[in-house]
Amino acid sequence: MSIFGVGLDQPGRSVLLTGNEAVARGAIEAGVAFAACYPGSPTAEVLPTLAQLGEKFNIYTEFSTNEKVAIEAAAAASFAGLRSLTICKVDGFNVALDFATAISLSGNKGGMVIMVGDDPNAHSSIKEEDCRFLARTASLPLLEPATVMEAKEITKFAFELSEKIMLPVVVRCTTRICHASGDVKLGELPTAEKKASLTRDQKFVTTPLFSQFMKSKIKNAADMAECSPFNYYTGPENAEKIVIACGPSYNYALEAVEILGLKDSVGVLKISTTWPLPENLILRYLKSAREVVFVEEIDSFLEDGVMTLAAKYWDEVGKVKFYGKNSGHVASPKGPFAGELDPDVVTGCLGKIFNAHYESPGLPNIKEARDLLNNNLPGRELALCAGCPHRASYWAIKTAVELDGRNAIVLGDIGCYSLGLVRTGYSLLQSVHCMGAGIGIASGLGKLDRFQFKQPVIAVLGDSTFYHAAPQALINARYNQSSMLCIILDNETTAMTGHQPHPGRGISATGQPLGKVEIEAILAGMGIPVTVHDPYDVEGTTEVVYKILQETGPRALVLRRACALMAVKGRKKNRVYVDQDKCIGDDCGCARFCSRVFACPANIWDAQRGRASIDEAVCNGCGVCASLCPQQAIVVERTV
Template identity: 50%
Template sequence: MTTTSQAWHLDAPGRRCMMSGNEAAARGAVEAGVQVVASYPGSPSVQVLECLAAVAREREIYAEWSINEKVALEVAAAGSLAGLRALAVMKADGLNVALDFLTTLPLSGIRGGLVLIVSDDPGAHSSVKEEDTRYLAVPAHIPLLEPTTPADTRDMIAWAFELSEKCALPVMVRLVTRICHARGNVTLQPIHAGSQTPRFDPDPGYITAARFHGRAHERLDNLLPLYAAAPFNPYTGPADPELTIVAGGVSHCYALEAVERLAAGDRVGILRVGTLWPFPEAPVLAVLRRSRRVLFLEEIEPFIEEQTKLVAAEHAAELGPLEFLGRRTGQVPWVQKARGMGEMDPDIATRALAAALDIPFEQGATRSAEAQAALDDLPMPLRQPSFCAGCPHRAAYWAIKSALAMDGRQGFALGDIGCYALGVMPTGYQAIRTVHSMGSGVGLAAGFGKLRAMGLDQPVVAVIGDSTFYHSGIPPLLNAKTTGADYLCIVLDNGTTAMTGHQPHPGCGVDALGDPTSAMPIADLVRKLEIPLTVGDPYDVHGTVAAILELLQRGGLQVLLLQQPCALQALKGDKRRKVTVDPERCRGDACGCGRLCSRVFACPANTWDSAAGRAVIDEVVCAGCGVCAALCPEGAILVEPPQGDAHAAP
């Protein structure tokens, strides 16, 4: 078995590799002969396109980071309509952006296989919310599949392309965080290189019309025989189980683990539902006929539970009385009490099964008492999410918070999604007061900025990152321009899509393969909109405060572009400025600002020497930005120029 993921793209049938779910998804697409792939970076599935971009030249695949998810789906759909197999990848939030276009495709139909990977994030590990996208496949009238393991992901993605071509519909494959980032053994299958020459046949064309609604339903109905022959809805367990678990996705793995932990294999059957829509009635009916009690395990919402109950209601006379155990009946909690999230885990699954079978179970019982006690006694420091050391966003928020306070009119700042969403945290000085979706801060400000005539006398500031500006910030800013909205839009430009791993955006001048491309700087866009523009450096914190104050007093629609590279990219260089603390100048606890550098400014590089009672700089993580030196009231923090750069600014 190959243990490194570097071999996932080799044409070596039968070879076993250890892959993540994202790598397995990319492998399935390569094996199916994908020729076009487009995505907007979003965790947890951001690595799918990165994997495909890494082999794009070798495999003659067109791969792009699109400006947003709707455009990504449109680019992939163009490949499909030209007869190529195409893939679009996005997270749950991105499907909301692409949904308008997605719901038209089943009415027009497609040509080459078109697969849409959507990654949900149960537990909101890298998102601001949980969202169950399975429900969106229903009104979109598209097939929905859900794998359970990385190996299953490879199989299902490859099959999804075939399914799409047979039904002339895009096929949605739902991944979740625990699949995307999990690793497992995957056996490689032959790669079928995409060799189709693209050609669009305009006759009869692909037109969306309401009269084609019935045709979309017919295409879905035609899938059920294909589902019956597919290996993705297996039942395992006794022929006459005391209880049957119906599970989907990664919850199927938890069901297997729960049965094993409770040694209940002779009492419990398990049905895995992998083809979720149209709902596979035949295997579900077979389970209902053999079992009087059914337990549902899934995340985030009770989608399978609800669909199964509809099937049971339609066949009530045949099936007789049934007992359903799940989220709607209370046996499975809607959310984890500790986090308030709908993510499933092995302990939740085991507790639910143990209660249903009346088997005693105590969480953690598989560990020894001594080991559990040692874990309970282990001191774990509480750490809030924080900006990286030297992050220009920290300096920007310090300036925004300070300027609004100095302005004195109770102004407020609005934000949205990205690294800069940490502005809601104490470590971001709670500088922004709203976080909803990408670009929403600029859109909300366009609304607030029209309330002057009604008596709103508070200054309004919108904060948006550079990648988000391209994604969804331009339309609301243009709206504000045409309506005459009064607010200050601050664009935090760190030159990359930092939150998801430094993918390029239209301002970077490179594409997904790293090749040079035509860049469209934000400053040029704003100037072409004829909106007043000020460009600043967030590390010049005093200058930024002054600029914000001036723009707030000036009023009207203004854009302040704060430019400084992402600190993580700066750390890769060898010209970081060295920052030190002069212990003679540092007043320690006597500092009138209450340890401004380490406690208030709270950069991770600004630490505290408790023995000496003085501040100290952690040189390992310090990015050398020098903001703390500008803020220190005693001038105790010193910034040296990097080696070979005697003219560097202090």
């Protein structure tokens, strides 16, 4: 259904939407006027959806340079009485947190919603962080949908709640909400005119004097949560055994209770208002319960909240046994505080806790599949795409570092190029933390010369990360004259999250030309010398990296070449093939360099012929391997 369904004006009709689309639809139904985002998985598709419908529903959309700017820009719209949405992943919410903790004191005006994506099992993240603690730290009410449909409803409700209590509201969606598809019943589209108004007498000031006022807003949210239609209980009256669950885990718990045949004895309490908690609602079920199980993903947030509640009302609650992450009873195969839950895992956990027999069916036909494949399934390593300019950059950097011979330290950052940690990037990177951290660390290492630290320092980061988080660290390095080389792998897009534009592309979220913000100009303004080179010219890049490595002080190198996937989209590719007469196979001293070491997915080994080969279906025609083959056996037929 996709974008078409999101924009349909047919109230009551059910359409199939992803969770991200459902959130977009919820925001549209709520009359959102302003949406800002720095793309991050699993929530990256929300903003592009709104951008496509921006004209139709009069919504301004932007990709902001980072989440802090996004939330500040969205707050501006709220201050002007408009409804605004910020979309980020939990890592981005960290970036925005400074402002988030301030706006809870200043308050807002128009409904303001912050959609945060959590990524249990870190499918497309470097860590599994639970954003709920951040919402509580920032004193912002938190809502958690359990289904795709609810993602739309809760988003819509979040705007109303925000306006009522004058606090931004956080909607937490996990990957299994964002990326799942489900039936969504469409609601009415708004008709009210969106008009910005901010008068001189309206003030939004952060001061500790307002903390009591802020607490009373939270109290209001808690009161509203008591009768929220998003919290409900399924099961017998006065059950002695209950499961308290939130998010998609609620569905798993419900299914588990049914599979285990415990429907008559075990109740399931679903909580969507996970902070502040509806205390009375929970107490009602706690009082009769003797055994309570918590089912939720990433951290023990709901569990800790309910246990605190039980402690607070211990004389009313009485003796209760709690099972959850803290007790170790509810755990994914990776452990209680890591990985994802699913119906099978939750059924297994509940079966053990309630002493009900459950034998996991495992994956259907797994044995037959294994027999069929005869264990011939090739291992799949993490790999940069075929033709990825980062591969060429990494090979050149590795070469220069080895030639330099002073054991240069290479620091990484967040993006496709984080794969420099593993074999596909020649295991070059020694650190990866959060966006921009590589440069901050480099600026520190670059000041250790007085402690006999003489190794050159390189920080590698991408173009989108550059705009997101690099300037402050680079200004620091320049100001304090730290000896470090910043290498920007500029593939002219935010590749990892789906080729969203950024300031260097010079086009808006809706595709309008805006003019580029040049990386070189920024660096030049800082007084950091900068060189630009094409990484596909590996030999030249090696020389440039080596040369700059010999210099001291803060310095920068931009290795610019468009993302291979973006470059070939809709275009004819160069044909690359191996001249089977020139390739001498294992007689060459290269020891299968192209397929084994350089290891572009398009470079393959033809075991039958004992020769290198190119998988032309995979190859993107960059020709870098041809420039590195010692027998010059790889031929590039240039069409571009």
